[in-house]
């Protein structure tokens with residue numbers, strides 16, 4: 454590690470903030486030694502706030518229909534090879550029932566941008582779930598909507614909303630998405646969600662095409678300034694039926710490095726060790742936890758549709774990331790010193 458990198462890390466640890474140039478130098482100049490220093494501090498902060506608890510979320514993938522055509526995503530509208538499905542209300546409720554029994558106290562309903570799931574439908578569903586499981590949190594991950602739609606979903610009882618910003622560099626954003634999707638609109642949605650009162654999650658892929666240390670610096674500065682409650686990051690993994698089929702996959706090492714940096718920027722943030730990280734590297738999920746992630750999101754979707762929610766190829770869905778294998782996940786976490794807890798797992802504020 455050079456003296457410059459050492460100085461940057463010291464500044465990050467003492468002020469939780471860096472300039473764009475410093476973030477960029479830190480990413481470009483990182484090495485194992487730099488990671489070890491960041492990791493140690495990130496874990497110290499994580500343990501001070503969350504101990505060795507790992508929060509779990511039951512992920513229910515409600516639909517793989519999507520009106521958008523993001524260049525990286527396997528469920529993009531133009532992918533004619535994607536076999537489309539929608540869960541029924543009863544199927545979603547039975548996922549919750551199953552999940553509750555397994556010990557989940559957060560249900561995450563995620564899907565493509567599918568107009569079939571109207572605000573009326575979602576609001577009725579959310580309020581029923583909250584009535585049936587008053588001790589559970591409901592998280593939504595359903596893409597961009599109007600302020601009024603978000604407000605209705607919040608008033609129906611939804612607690613949290615995940616909407617990754619994907620990249621906070623607008624030029625980079627435009628190389629990952631068709632013209633009708635803009636960073637400006639994405640940020641407006643995130644601001645609305647926060648204003649309404651949701652616990653809000655943003656996040657980006659790591660190693661997406663055209664990403665550079667410079668664009669990642671913009672992501673970190675955005676995270677620092679927006680101060681999300683949650684931040685989901687995982688390596689980009691190519692999907693064969695997308696325009697990015699032949700692009701290189703993102704690195705698990707850089708993902709872990711960024712997890713540690715984000716923990717230091719915002720010590721109480723909820724950081725998932727993502728399925729993409731588990732897919733990109735062997736023991737990726739464990740590496741994420743050891744980089745200070747404190748959340749895992751096992752899949753609660755019905756087994757019959759699970760392989761259809763294919764955002765990228767080889768997405769894990771039957772191993773320790775599946776809700777049925779929770780015992781195996783518990784053992785894995787235990788073997789690295791962590792404990793899965795049965796808890797809503799809200800962000801701790803002070």
Ligand code: 5AD
Nearest residue numbers: 525526617688689690691729764765
């Ligand atoms: N590789 C990794 N992550 C992806 N996502 C979508 N496509 C891919 C891919 N090919 C991520 C996006 C999205 C989240 C639901 O999944 O960041 O927000």
